[in-house]
Amino acid sequence: MPATAIKTTALCKWFGDGEARTYAVREVAFEAYFGEMLYIVGPSGSGKTTLLSLISGILRPNQGKVEIEGVDIWDLPNDALAEFRLKRIGFVFQDFHLFPRLTTVENVAIPLILRKCNWDESIAEAMKYLEIVGLKERAHLPPVKLSGGEQQRVAIARAIVSSPDILIMDEPTASLDGDTGKNILSFVQKNILNDKRCIVIVTHDARISEFANRILRMEDGKLKRIDSNGDSHEK
Amino acid sequence: MRGILKIAYKLLVNDSSKFAALLLGITFAVFLMVQMTSLFAGILNRASATVINVGADMWVMDPAVQTVANSIPMPDYVLDAVRSVRGVRYAVPLYSGGALVRLHSGAYQAVNVLGLDDTSLFGRPKLIEGQISDIFAENGFIVVKDSEYPKMENPKRGTEFELNDNRGVIVGIAQVATSGLFGVPTLYTTFNRAIQYIPSSRFTISYILVEPKNINDVARIKQNVAALGYVALTKEEFMKQITNFYMFKTGLGVNLLLMTVMSFVVGLSISGQTFYTFVLENLEKFGALKAIGAKSHELVYMILFQASFTALTGYGLGVGLCSAVIALAKFRLPDYAAMITFTNLALAFFMVLVIAGISSYIGVRKVLRIEPFDIFRG
Numbered sequence: 359m360p361a362t363a364i365k366t367t368a369l370c371k372w373f374g375d376g377e378a379r380t381y382a383v384r385e386v387a388f389e390a391y392f393g394e395m396l397y398i399v400g401p402s403g404s405g406k407t408t409l410l411s412l413i414s415g416i417l418r419p420n421q422g423k424v425e426i427e428g429v430d431i432w433d434l435p436n437d438a439l440a441e442f443r444l445k446r447i448g449f450v451f452q453d454f455h456l457f458p459r460l461t462t463v464e465n466v467a468i469p470l471i472l473r474k475c476n477w478d479e480s481i482a483e484a485m486k487y488l489e490i491v492g493l494k495e496r497a498h499l500p501p502v503k504l505s506g507g508e509q510q511r512v513a514i515a516r517a518i519v520s521s522p523d524i525l526i527m528d529e530p531t532a533s534l535d536g537d538t539g540k541n542i543l544s545f546v547q548k549n550i551l552n553d554k555r556c557i558v559i560v561t562h563d564a565r566i567s568e569f570a571n572r573i574l575r576m577e578d579g580k581l582k583r584i585d586s587n588g589d590s591h592e593k
Numbered sequence: 594m595r596g597i598l599k600i601a602y603k604l605l606v607n608d609s610s611k612f613a614a615l616l617l618g619i620t621f622a623v624f625l626m627v628q629m630t631s632l633f634a635g636i637l638n639r640a641s642a643t644v645i646n647v648g649a650d651m652w653v654m655d656p657a658v659q660t661v662a663n664s665i666p667m668p669d670y671v672l673d674a675v676r677s678v679r680g681v682r683y684a685v686p687l688y689s690g691g692a693l694v695r696l697h698s699g700a701y702q703a704v705n706v707l708g709l710d711d712t713s714l715f716g717r718p719k720l721i722e723g724q725i726s727d728i729f730a731e732n733g734f735i736v737v738k739d740s741e742y743p744k745m746e747n748p749k750r751g752t753e754f755e756l757n758d759n760r761g762v763i764v765g766i767a768q769v770a771t772s773g774l775f776g777v778p779t780l781y782t783t784f785n786r787a788i789q790y791i792p793s794s795r796f797t798i799s800y801i802l803v804e805p806k807n808i809n810d811v812a813r814i815k816q817n818v819a820a821l822g823y824v825a826l827t828k829e830e831f832m833k834q835i836t837n838f839y840m841f842k843t844g845l846g847v848n849l850l851l852m853t854v855m856s857f858v859v860g861l862s863i864s865g866q867t868f869y870t871f872v873l874e875n876l877e878k879f880g881a882l883k884a885i886g887a888k889s890h891e892l893v894y895m896i897l898f899q900a901s902f903t904a905l906t907g908y909g910l911g912v913g914l915c916s917a918v919i920a921l922a923k924f925r926l927p928d929y930a931a932m933i934t935f936t937n938l939a940l941a942f943f944m945v946l947v948i949a950g951i952s953s954y955i956g957v958r959k960v961l962r963i964e965p966f967d968i969f970r971g
Contacts, residue, residue: 416884416965437888444886451968455881459607460600471596472887480596 360391362427363524363556364413369422371408371579382408383419384579392523393553395546395569398560400576407528409576410560414526415443426524444472448517452529454509456501462512463488463497469520487515490549507538511545518550525550527559536565543569597887601895604875605902611874614867615903616910619948622860623911623941624918629852630937631919633845635930639774640839641832643689643707646769647716649802651814652831653684656824659838661831662705662775664689666796671823675801678817680810685710688787689799691777695755696746703777704745706756708787715802718781723750723765728783733764737779739772740927759790776928857944864907865952868900872956876963884965896956904949908942 371383383405390396398406411417413424415431424431426446434442448469456465467484471477488494491511493504501509510530517525527546531539543566551557559570567573573585606612638645643661644652653675655665675684688708693701709716709728717725718737727733736748748754752763761780773779782790788797803825805811811827818825826834840846872879879892915933922929 411966414884440883440886440888442886443884447886449881449884451881451884453877455878455968457600457604457875457878459604464600464603468600468882469885471600472882472885472891474596477596477599 360393360553362389363392364390364558365423365425366413367423367425369409369412369419369424371405371412371417371419381405381579383412386422386576386579386581388574388581388584390556390558392556393551394571395551395557395559397567397570397573398558398576399562399567399573400582401562404576405579406560406576408579410526410528410558413558414447414449414524415439444469445520446523448520448522448525450510450513450517450525450527450530452532454501454513454533456509456512456516458500458502460500461498462493462501462504465501465512466515466519468516473520484515484519487519488512491515491545506534507542510534510538510542514542514546514550523555525555525557527557527561529561529563530559531561531563531566539563539566597891597895598898601898602902604878604895605871605899608871611867611871612903615864615871616907618860618863618867619904619907619945620910620914621863622856622948623908623945624914625856625859626853626941626944627912627915627933627937628918628931629849629856630940631915631931631933633849634934634937635932636774636845637832637836637839638771638932639930641835642769642771642773643705644828644831644835645771646718647687647707647802649687649716649804649828651803651805651811651825651827653801653803653818653823653825654799656822658824659842660835661689661800664799666794667798667801667823668796669798671821672798672801674821675803675814675818675825678814680806680813682804682806683713683715684801684803685713685715686784686798687716687800687802688784688791688797690787690791690793692756692791694745694761694780697753698746700746702744705773705775705777705779706787706791707779707781708784709781710802711783711785714783718767718769720765720767725765727764728781730762730764732760732762733782733786734761735765735767735781736763737769737772737781738766739769739779741772741776741778744776745778756790757792761790772928774930853940853944857948860944861948861951864903864948865955868903868952869955869959871899872896872959876959877968879960880963880965880968883963884968889961892960893957896953896960900949900953900956904945904952908945911941911945912938 367387369383369386372379372381374380386409398409400406408417412419418432431439431442463481463484466487467480470480470483485494485497488497491514493508493511496504501512530542534542547569574581575583640660655667658665672684672686675681690706692704692706694704695701714725721738728735736745748763750763754761803814805814815825882892919931
């Protein structure tokens with residue numbers, strides 16, 4: 359049985375109050391394990407992005423708990439939570455959010471620089487990760503000179519450069535064509551996923567479902583079903 | 594922290610068009626502010642030229658005198674009375690007045706004549722040609738070689754001119770610290786020759802120059818002079834009085850203030866707006882940094898660093914540009930009365946800090962308000 363990376367308990371998030379209260383996430387409980395790629399899927403407005411924000415420590419829930427490796431992250435003070443995110447969670451954003459005024463390698467080095475590592479050492483370390491994602495030759499170009507797929511790989515390199523346990527990917531294939539999207543996910547599965555890492559991906563791209571270990575299906579803020587290896591069970 | 598600031602630096606300077614616009618705004622504002630205040634400082638300095646060049650520690654004058662150029666003659670007994678005040682080491686008369694001279698070519702030229710005490714020649718200028726004793730020669734005058742000197746048709750020793758039908762001869766050429774404000778050449782002669790050659794009222798002493806025995810005597814001298822119905826000012830007080838006159842009793846001060854405020858507003862508008870746009874364009878990136886794990890105070894440091902770096906660079910460029918323009922102007926126009934003082938620089942620096950502060954405040958507010966969740970929501 360793999361170790362639990364993320365555990366949520368009765369997680370709720372609503373916006374507004376009284377009659378205007380709208381639930382974005384309602385009573386969601388699930389576990390994600392190390393060594394797995396967990397997809398969160400669902401139609402637009404189903405609460406999957408909100409859930410991703412809740413479990414990654416950037417949106418405070420109204421109820422419930424999020425534990426990452428046994429640590430209730432929402433019990434941490436703000437600065438400690440930011441430090442926790444910096445050290446334990448890697449992010450790949452839908453629009454990559456690379457800095458166009460920095461070089462590719464400087465973009466990758468950002469988490470290390472935020473961790474107050476020496477600049478030159480951070481750049482050297484970032485270069486290793488660029489090599490892993492196959493972009494060492496383009497290290498000194500600005501990201502705008504790279505293709506969409508290459509920018510995605512830079513974003514992945516930035517997310518894993520500080521060796522986080524949890525990798526959060528928001529719509530990683532939304533800006534890519536079908537083949538490039540599949541290549542990226544295949545790359546992630548082969549090179550980034552390992553027994554000490556859990557990858558959570560929010561997507562509505564059915565073409566990449568083959569790479570998931572489990573698929574968590576959301577609807578109207580509720581967890582409807584978890585599919586696993588072809589099996590599925592209703593919640 | 595240095596790494597974060599290096600990121601901030603690269604984000605700023607690598608966006609060359611925005612950085613150039615920011616620098617342009619601040620440089621322009623600093624240039625205008627320093628230029629305006631330097632011009633005013635130059636005018637004030639020149640307005641006090643006689644006070645600076647004569648160099649007396651204390652000046653006794655009629656209470657109605659507001660600037661050194663507009664003296665009100667005092668009777669001779671005042672000089673005797675001042676000399677008798679305890680604490681006065683010595684007191685000498687000074688004549689200061691305007692006159693018209695007829696030059697060798699036949700042209701007329703307005704001049705400022707300073708008549709020095711015949712006995713001591715106190716307040717005499719530094720001579721670059723001739724001997725100071727030559728001032729006692731018949732019809733002897735010393736001309737000051739400053740930016741106005743060519744208006745006297747570049748006289749040499751022995752050059753003659755007419756002053757109210759009296760013959761005048763240049764016996765020496767002098768140098769002084771500061772040229773006068775009104776663009777006329779300055780001639781030095783003795784007090785008695787000055788009052789003899791230039792028509793004047795019953796009273797002839799423009800100022801009484803006083804040397805106190807020590808600094809503690811200044812108050813007593815002032816008190817005794819006040820009892821005579823006159824006023825005694827230290828050199829600094831007299832210069833301050835002249836400054837106040839030009840600042841508050843002429844339109845100069847208000848115009849300067851308006852121009853300085855306008856420069857400030859122009860700089861603030863250009864820099865503030867450009868910096869705000871710069872922050873807005875990078876807002877999502879700052880949000881992404883927050884999501885990754887950057888703390889709010891680190892983002893604030895980044896913004897403050899960017900604003901301060903731009904402000905200080907713009908300040909340096911502005912001061913450099915202003916210095917170059919003033920140097921060029923003085924090269925082409927010797928009369929150009931601009932002078933960069935530490936006060937001008939400090940004022941411009943303060944205003945630049947205010948511009949940087951307001952610009953960064955707007956940026957910081959935006960950055961602190963951005964929620965990492967907004968990055969996920971797109």
